[in-house]
Amino acid sequence: MPDTTLVVLGGGPGGYPAAFAAADYGIDVTLVDDGVKPGGVCLHRGCIPSKALLHAARLINEASEAAEWGISFKSPEIDIEKLRGWKDAVVGQLTGGIEGLCKSRGVKLIKARGHFIDSQTLELKSPEGERKRLTFETCIIATGSLPAIPGPLKVDDERVMDSTGALELPDVPGRLLVVGGGYIGLEMGTVYAALGSDVTVVEMTPGLLPGVDRDLVNPLKRRLDEQFEAIYLNTKVEKLTPGKDGIQAELSGEEPRDLGNPWVLTFDRVLIAVGRRPNSSGFGLENTKVELDDRGFINVDEKRRTSDPHLLAIGDVAGEPMLAHKATHEAKVAVGALAGEPTAFDPYAIPAVVFTDPELAWCGLTETEAKAEGRKVEAFRFPWAASGRAQTLGRTEGLTKLIADPETERLLGMGVVGPGAGELIAEGVLAIEMGARARDVAETIHAHPTLSETIMEAAEGLLGHATHVYRKKR
Ligand code: FAD
Numbered sequence: 001m002p003d004t005t006l007v008v009l010g011g012g013p014g015g016y017p018a019a020f021a022a023a024d025y026g027i028d029v030t031l032v033d034d035g036v037k038p039g040g041v042c043l044h045r046g047c048i049p050s051k052a053l054l055h056a057a058r059l060i061n062e063a064s065e066a067a068e069w070g071i072s073f074k075s076p077e078i079d080i081e082k083l084r085g086w087k088d089a090v091v092g093q094l095t096g097g098i099e100g101l102c103k104s105r106g107v108k109l110i111k112a113r114g115h116f117i118d119s120q121t122l123e124l125k126s127p128e129g130e131r132k133r134l135t136f137e138t139c140i141i142a143t144g145s146l147p148a149i150p151g152p153l154k155v156d157d158e159r160v161m162d163s164t165g166a167l168e169l170p171d172v173p174g175r176l177l178v179v180g181g182g183y184i185g186l187e188m189g190t191v192y193a194a195l196g197s198d199v200t201v202v203e204m205t206p207g208l209l210p211g212v213d214r215d216l217v218n219p220l221k222r223r224l225d226e227q228f229e230a231i232y233l234n235t236k237v238e239k240l241t242p243g244k245d246g247i248q249a250e251l252s253g254e255e256p257r258d259l260g261n262p263w264v265l266t267f268d269r270v271l272i273a274v275g276r277r278p279n280s281s282g283f284g285l286e287n288t289k290v291e292l293d294d295r296g297f298i299n300v301d302e303k304r305r306t307s308d309p310h311l312l313a314i315g316d317v318a319g320e321p322m323l324a325h326k327a328t329h330e331a332k333v334a335v336g337a338l339a340g341e342p343t344a345f346d347p348y349a350i351p352a353v354v355f356t357d358p359e360l361a362w363c364g365l366t367e368t369e370a371k372a373e374g375r376k377v378e379a380f381r382f383p384w385a386a387s388g389r390a391q392t393l394g395r396t397e398g399l400t401k402l403i404a405d406p407e408t409e410r411l412l413g414m415g416v417v418g419p420g421a422g423e424l425i426a427e428g429v430l431a432i433e434m435g436a437r438a439r440d441v442a443e444t445i446h447a448h449p450t451l452s453e454t455i456m457e458a459a460e461g462l463l464g465h466a467t468h469v470y471r472k473k474r
Pocket residue numbers: 009010011012013014015032033034035039040041042043045046047048050051112113114115142143144145163184279283314315316317322323324325326327355
């Protein structure tokens with residue numbers, strides 16, 4: 001008899017929902033996580049602390065922008081210790097809640113690091129160093145991901161941080177270099193810029209957020225150009241050298257030409273945010289039959305089963321996109337499969353949200369992907385300048401885009417840039433998953449005045465007659 005029927009290894013937004021779902025099915029389940037409390041990267045050092053700080057940043061920016069409407073506030077006084085305390089309290093509230101939910105559901109929670117001895121045995125090492133073995137019928141691996149730091153940028157100096165270091169909010173550096181213009185670089189850059197840092201972003205590709213449709217990125221880029229000290233595209237950080245007066249960064253690229261190439265700039269702190277890698281080594285997977293792809297992700301099928309009959313894998317360790325809600329969805333698919341339900345991981349639309357100001361969100365097919373696939377699509381862009389709600393918010397730079405199949409009018413993708421885009425995208429996800437056509441959304445009454453009307457009007461636009469956008473008949 002194994003010690004437990006199911007082990008979930010890793011207590012992030014993949015692992016703990018898997019354990020909860022299993023308990024709800026009546027499966028005997030043990031959740032093993034090596035953190036102080038469950039919650040994983042997302043709750044402790046990812047989604048939640050970053051969004052708390054981004055909320056503070058938004059408040060600072062809005063207060064300063066209100067001067068244009070005749071409301072002036074004094075410059076904010078930042079009590080960094082109190083801000084850090086508030087952020088930590090938000091995290092504590094949520095992670096404590098998960099511990100409580102484990103108890104109420106009868107999920108056995110073990111704080112330990114797991115190491116596979118074989119496909120049905122884990123060696124558990126407690127924080128105190130005690131070792132014991134745990135045998136199981138099945139294990140769901142949900143060990144997440146880790147920051148990827150390229151060799152030349154590995155510097156042993158506390159001023160050179162990854163996202164975890166930056167979220168600790170050690171201080172507000174005068175000059176902050178952000179390496180990588182992706183999700184983390186832009187979100188944390190936004191936080192530090194609002195708190196008062198001069199933020200320089202260095203991105204090696206020709207544009208911020210590579211892969212995202214440019215019409216969505218452009219309004220964000222224009223605003224970040226104002227918030228940040230500099231954004232260098234097509235540029236690489238070749239070397240970081242710690243010194244008494246800061247970290248010297250040697251940059252090479254096409255901008256700014258007048259500084260020579262490579263050029264050297266000095267910063268008080270550096271945040272490296274150039275991507276994450278799956279956490280699939282160092283815990284004994286080689287003692288199982290699990291197979292990895294060439295990037296280190298665990299190979300899984302549509303039910304999240306690995307090539308080892310006793311092991312499933314979900315979340316960041318099981319492939320892109322490395323997003324919390326994708327991990328949670330996979331948890332339900334994997335546990336459903338174990339419980340004999342006809343589940344499969346087969347989404348049409350996974351939402352992605354960059355919580356900058358403006359927010360940027362998309363789901364389903366993008367125009368960039370359609371072009372790469374040579375697929376014919378129809379897109380309609382509804383400009384927020386024509387939205388009553390956007391005007392009342394003083395935020396008319398936004399854009400809502402719907403992408404449809406030109407033959408069937410079926411919605412395939414949606415993109416939004418503007419405040420609240422992260423909430424708006426849910427309607428697009430639901431429409432796409434339900435196989436809605438442009439007409440379904442256009443003929444659904446949306447409350448006025450709301451930003452959600454921009455989705456209805458984009459759908460109307462696909463049908464050729466958006467109320468607030470005049471297009472000459474072809
Ligand atoms: P994780 O959350 O990484 O959890 C894995 C857990 O397993 C960890 O607790 C780890 O310590 C534990 N573990 C690993 N190995 C072992 C072992 N051998 N034994 C025991 N325990 C082990 N995603 C979003 O969707 N929205 C966001 O806004 C967002 N913001 C982010 C901001 C930042 C700064 C970062 C870094 C990430 C962000 N993400 C966001 C991504 C999100 O955090 C991840 O996609 C998500 O946490 C993945 O969940 P997971 O369950 O796969 O793994």
